[in-house]
Amino acid sequence: MTHASRHLLLLGPLMGLLTLAYLVPFLGVLRWSVTLPEPGLGQYGRALTDPLIRSILWRTFRICAIVTVISVTAAYVLALIWVRAAPGLRLLFELFILIPFWISVLTRAFGWLALLSTRGLINTWAQSLGILSEPLTMVRNEFGVIVGMVHFLVPFAVFPLATSMRNLDERVLMAARGMGASRTRIFWQIFLPMTRTGVLGAALLVFVFALGFFVTPAILGGGRSVMAAELIFLRIFQSPDWGLGAAISVIMMVTVGILMALLLRLTGGTRQ
Amino acid sequence: MTQAAEIEARGIGKMFGNFAALSDVSFTIGRGEFLTLLGPSGSGKTTFLTLLAGFEAPTSGQLLLDGRDLTATPPETRGFGMVFQGYALFPHMTAEENIAFPLKVQRRSAADIRARVAAMIELMGLGGHGHKRPSGLSGGQQQRVALARALAYEPPVLLLDEPFSALDKNLRGQMQDEVRRLHRELGTTFVFVTHDQSEALALSSRVAIFEKGRLQQIAPPREVYDAPANRFVAEFLGDINILPVDLQAGRPQVEGRAVAIVTPGTGPLALRPEYMGLATSEPVTGNALPAHLDDLTYQGAETRLALTTRGGLSLILRLPTADVPQSLTPGSEVWATWDSARGFRL
Ligand SMILES: Nc1ncnc2c1ncn2[C@@H]1O[C@H](COP(=O)(O)OP(=O)(O)OP(=O)(O)O)[C@@H](O)[C@H]1O
Numbered sequence: 137m138t139h140a141s142r143h144l145l146l147l148g149p150l151m152g153l154l155t156l157a158y159l160v161p162f163l164g165v166l167r168w169s170v171t172l173p174e175p176g177l178g179q180y181g182r183a184l185t186d187p188l189i190r191s192i193l194w195r196t197f198r199i200c201a202i203v204t205v206i207s208v209t210a211a212y213v214l215a216l217i218w219v220r221a222a223p224g225l226r227l228l229f230e231l232f233i234l235i236p237f238w239i240s241v242l243t244r245a246f247g248w249l250a251l252l253s254t255r256g257l258i259n260t261w262a263q264s265l266g267i268l269s270e271p272l273t274m275v276r277n278e279f280g281v282i283v284g285m286v287h288f289l290v291p292f293a294v295f296p297l298a299t300s301m302r303n304l305d306e307r308v309l310m311a312a313r314g315m316g317a318s319r320t321r322i323f324w325q326i327f328l329p330m331t332r333t334g335v336l337g338a339a340l341l342v343f344v345f346a347l348g349f350f351v352t353p354a355i356l357g358g359g360r361s362v363m364a365a366e367l368i369f370l371r372i373f374q375s376p377d378w379g380l381g382a383a384i385s386v387i388m389m390v391t392v393g394i395l396m397a398l399l400l401r402l403t404g405g406t407r408q
Numbered sequence: 409m410t411q412a413a414e415i416e417a418r419g420i421g422k423m424f425g426n427f428a429a430l431s432d433v434s435f436t437i438g439r440g441e442f443l444t445l446l447g448p449s450g451s452g453k454t455t456f457l458t459l460l461a462g463f464e465a466p467t468s469g470q471l472l473l474d475g476r477d478l479t480a481t482p483p484e485t486r487g488f489g490m491v492f493q494g495y496a497l498f499p500h501m502t503a504e505e506n507i508a509f510p511l512k513v514q515r516r517s518a519a520d521i522r523a524r525v526a527a528m529i530e531l532m533g534l535g536g537h538g539h540k541r542p543s544g545l546s547g548g549q550q551q552r553v554a555l556a557r558a559l560a561y562e563p564p565v566l567l568l569d570e571p572f573s574a575l576d577k578n579l580r581g582q583m584q585d586e587v588r589r590l591h592r593e594l595g596t597t598f599v600f601v602t603h604d605q606s607e608a609l610a611l612s613s614r615v616a617i618f619e620k621g622r623l624q625q626i627a628p629p630r631e632v633y634d635a636p637a638n639r640f641v642a643e644f645l646g647d648i649n650i651l652p653v654d655l656q657a658g659r660p661q662v663e664g665r666a667v668a669i670v671t672p673g674t675g676p677l678a679l680r681p682e683y684m685g686l687a688t689s690e691p692v693t694g695n696a697l698p699a700h701l702d703d704l705t706y707q708g709a710e711t712r713l714a715l716t717t718r719g720g721l722s723l724i725l726r727l728p729t730a731d732v733p734q735s736l737t738p739g740s741e742v743w744a745t746w747d748s749a750r751g752f753r754l
């Protein structure tokens with residue numbers, strides 16, 4: 137009891153800061169969503185019935201889900217190599233994983249634009265080599281958005297995965313080998329289930345992060361593949377429709393909250 | 409399926425960087441033998457087991473299984489069962505699923521697996537715990553699951569790294585009996601690691617004693633206890649009294665008193681505490697040394713006595729409590745006696 141209260145005391149200032157920085161503005165947004173332009177739940181009704189908004193929300197979740205699956209899978213492979221590699225190779229990997237952190241989202245989005253656009257590097261080369269006769273549309277659509285987002289998010293997923301792989305007791309894998317289990321069986325039946333917590337953590341991190349993406353979809357989606365963050369921005373800053381923008385924000389927050397709760401239940405379930 | 413195997417180690421050495429965890433270990437583990445590796449912490453017991461199982465390769469030397477070189481065979485092909493120090497259970501599987509795993513690897517039929525798992529749960533006294541994950545089991549229960557998992561699939565060689573360390577005395581005794589019975593029934597080759605001298609002596613057909621990565625002696629329990637190869641082995645296997653022997657005109661003396669010694673050798677005379685006796689006055693015949701009783705510890709059936717001789721030697725005696733005179737208290741002057749047929753020369 138005293139132990140717990142001492143912890144609370146230590147956490148106090150941080151909690152205070154978080155409350156001020158997140159909770160207060162969020163409550164403000166919540167108030168707008170039920171008061172602007174007039175009091176009531178009308179804005180939620182609009183957000184959930186308006187076909188355009190619904191299609192954008194649906195697209196957002198779809199793209200985020202695809203991005204999460206691709207990013208976590210790629211990060212799993214990277215983390216596996218990173219954790220298991222010889223020291224020299226490991227250093228090289230660390231560089232590859234860390235360098236993207238130092239480059240801004242904006243730079244990276246424009247980088248992909250230069251690479252993927254109709255007159256970009258890939259199309260020009262492929263055409264000059266005769267692989268393609270017509271340029272391939274790889275930006276200003278969902279494909280471009282997904283590529284850009286995955287590229288940004290993979291490094292974030294690597295860390296929770298690598299941590300769960302490092303914490304794994306090597307002897308458990310040895311025990312399985314000693315019983316004659318093949319490497320494939322050990323991977324699917326022992327290694328993967330034992331790193332499940334890392335996978336779920338990485339997936340949640342990537343998904344939540346992806347939901348709030350603004351710059352990448354705006355540049356690589358080119359206004360044709362608008363996602364939720366851009367929609368909220370447009371509602372609040374371009375059309376003075378604060379109530380609707382706020383209602384969409386609250387819907388996103390609640391979704392994230394539900395996902396978090398689900399994840400906690402799932403990872404809590406591995407103990408027992 | 410089960411065919412007990414003979415394993416030969418030839419000049420096995422293992423370096424970790426500059427540190428020699430094992431040096432020049434050579435011996436043969438017989439078919440169906442129960443060999444115990446005994447030694448202080450850090451003496452290389454676990455290292456030797458991991459080399460046997462194939463998880464690590466020796467830096468030098470060779471391992472042979474029934475005469476075939478085993479050095480390059482990976483652990484999954486060796487198929488030796490191993491119970492790890494610290495259990496190494498699969499944390500995401502229940503006790504039953506843990507035990508079933510190696511059976512599934514062997515592609516046994518579902519009915520066979522179910523029957524074997526149930527039999528192992530029963531054998532290990534784990535009834536009612538089969539559906540629990542390792543984190544929901546006590547240390548002793550986890551250890552028994554690990555044992556069950558290794559026994560279930562009947563490997564030709566079983567390597568057990570301190571499999572009873574987390575068990576209380578009663579359970580430990582039961583599991584020792586169980587393991588001994590299984591060994592008799594299965595005829596599998598067992599290599600067992602323990603810190604516990606009496607466990608080693610009780611279970612094994614032979615005991616291999618390690619110190620600092622070197623094999624000190626390998627012999628049947630009676631022999632390592634009664635005829636240790638060197639002072640380390642003698643002291644490691646339990647309390648021992650060491651009496652320096654002088655020769656006076658060709659006759660042996662201890663602390664200036666003439667003694668009769670029939671055991672061969674020239675070094676000091678070593679006597680186990682249980683082979684010494686106590687007298688309250690100087691005996692008429694036989695070997696005896698006058699001493700001061702420092703301490704007396706009642707241990708139930710036995711009493712342990714700490715003595716200091718007039719010459720300043722510390723002695724330990726272990727007597728049946730029934731043989732200790734009730735009048736004896738610390739501070740008494742007594743005589744330590746022994747039969748000249750007992751003991752050995754170091
Ligand atoms: N992977 C390793 N790297 C470096 N040193 C190691 C490694 N494994 C073991 N050692 C060293 O080798 C020595 C023998 O270790 P080992 O685990 O075989 O001892 P042990 O006899 O099993 O001891 P215990 O009874 O405490 O389990 C120890 O000094 C240990 O520090």
Ligand SMILES: [Mg+2]
Pocket residue numbers: 453454455493569
């Ligand atoms: Mg050990």
